[in-house]
Amino acid sequence: MTTTAEPNWHILGAGAIGSLWASHGHLHGHPFTLILRDAQRLADYQSARGITANLGGSAQHLPLKATCPSQLGEPITHLLICAKAQQTQAAVAAIAAHLSDDAVVVLLQNGLGTAAPLMQHKPSLRLLQASTTEGVFRNGPFSIVHAGRGQTLLGQSTALTLPPMGEEFIAGIARQLSVGPLQVTPVADIDTVLWQKLLVNCAINPLTVKYRCRNGELLDNPLALQELGDIVNEIAKVNHALGYRDNETELLGRVRQVASKTALNRSSMLQDIEAGRETEIEFITGYLCRLGTELGLSLPRNQSLLTLVREA
Ligand SMILES: NC(=O)c1ccc[n+]([C@@H]2O[C@H](COP(=O)([O-])OP(=O)(O)OC[C@H]3O[C@@H](n4cnc5c(N)ncnc54)[C@H](OP(=O)(O)O)[C@@H]3O)[C@@H](O)[C@H]2O)c1
Incomplete structure (x- = not known):
């Protein structure tokens, strides 16, 4: 599915959901880059030599690409946020200087109230929101188990009064984030x-x-x-x-x-x-x-x- 023209996606929040997406991306030729919280966490990750992922069946070891805020080089143009709601502002603040002005940001989390404050970092961000019912948990450091299949829906909130991104654009983002069995479906009304x-x-x-x-x-x-x-x-x-x-x-x-x-x-x-x-x-x-x-x-x-x- 991947072509050389595909953008380079970063994932902020390398926990259960973030690692799930990165693992399937890795396995299906779409290498997301995990952003770990700091250099120490990155060193721990490097010692573990990647993520252990049980995606159904037996666990496998996956050397996913990873970095941390102090080692970010090129601007982030596409960002999937999988931090918990209460962690989101601090996590984004740590990488805000590296976000390109019109970066595509997909907020994939439960809860409401984190989207509007994100726009304060960069008012021209292209922010989309997603909701998933996939079930995944961490069974150790850098180790996840995909325990239940669900669905993932993506769309543009009308609550933020951003310029409409258009169906085709959102469908393209949904395709980029659909990796292996994780299928992301665009919806007209993500707010509901x-x-x-x-x-x-x-x-x-x-x-x-x-x-x-x-x-x-x-x-x-x-x-x-x-x-x-x-x-x-x-x-x-x-x-x-x-x-x-x-x-x-x-x-x-x-x-x-x-x-x-x-x-x-x-x-x-x-x-x-x-x-x-x-x-x-x-x-x-x-x-x-x-x-x-x-x-x-x-x-x-x-x-x-x-x-x-x-x-x-
Ligand atoms: N897990 C599920 O099955 C599931 C299903 C549906 C929806 N959700 C929702 O998805 C969201 C993520 O859930 P989750 O289960 O994946 O949570 P999680 O396992 O706790 O993952 C959150 C990750 O964010 C990282 N983080 C926190 N602060 C950070 C910072 N300042 N910089 C960089 N990374 C930071 C954490 O890092 P550390 O590892 O260093 O603490 C952790 O790896 C939540 O809103 C949850 O409600 C989860």
Whole structure:
């Protein structure tokens, strides 16, 4: 699929998702360059001699191209950001001087609220957003397991009021990021995709922290299930105020479906809490609560989960 005319993509955030894309890129003739957080991390990576990737079947060792901010040479023209929401601003600040003014930047992450601040680094960036349901986790330093297949959608948010990039351009970017089994599909309305993912994450992730349970266990515990309903009731109010048509019953049905489909998963929020790491809560429930305030809606259940996760 690769031709010599294809751009050189960098990946910022060489964790589970970033390494997954880089691994498939490497295997399918599309060598992305990972940007590790600093020279020490790069030295550790070089000692490990690459990424160990279990992409289904057995693990393989892949010597992926990697660099770090202090060793960046040529300008970055195409950047896939796979850092977590709370890490994004610092990660981009560290490489902003190397971004070409009109770089194509694809923000592939959960949560909302990180896109607009990115534009402050370079107002002429061509920023696209993506959402994925691929499931991948890190089982050690520079080691990943691709545990579940999903889909990845890409589009231009209308919330940023950037000049429209056009369907053909976005389809071209989707093709460049489609490597091996990871297929990226362009969509006309990425805002709705990201919003719907946010709503599901708002309902499931903080509750898994509260009950310290796997996603599916929320459906088996009557207390948690009641609370899930109360949270979705508040979410439905925000959804309605924004003009979306799906009602509370439909939203709850979707949330239950995801919890059931991912029943054995420990949410990344729960994993972050258990590992003592900062979570994405400010860009998930925090985003919802800030929006509720702007819309004059009271969201006490979500607010209390926000406090619970902040203090966990
Ligand atoms: N994993 C999944 O299955 C999945 C599925 C759907 C969506 N998502 C979303 O995708 C996003 C990424 O998730 P993930 O699971 O890949 O997270 P992750 O494994 O924690 O990866 C994040 C990576 O960002 C790196 N990073 C943090 N700060 C940095 C900085 N200043 N400079 C350079 N790199 C920096 C981290 O580096 P260190 O290794 O040095 O800490 C880490 O490698 C999240 O929004 C998540 O919610 C994940």
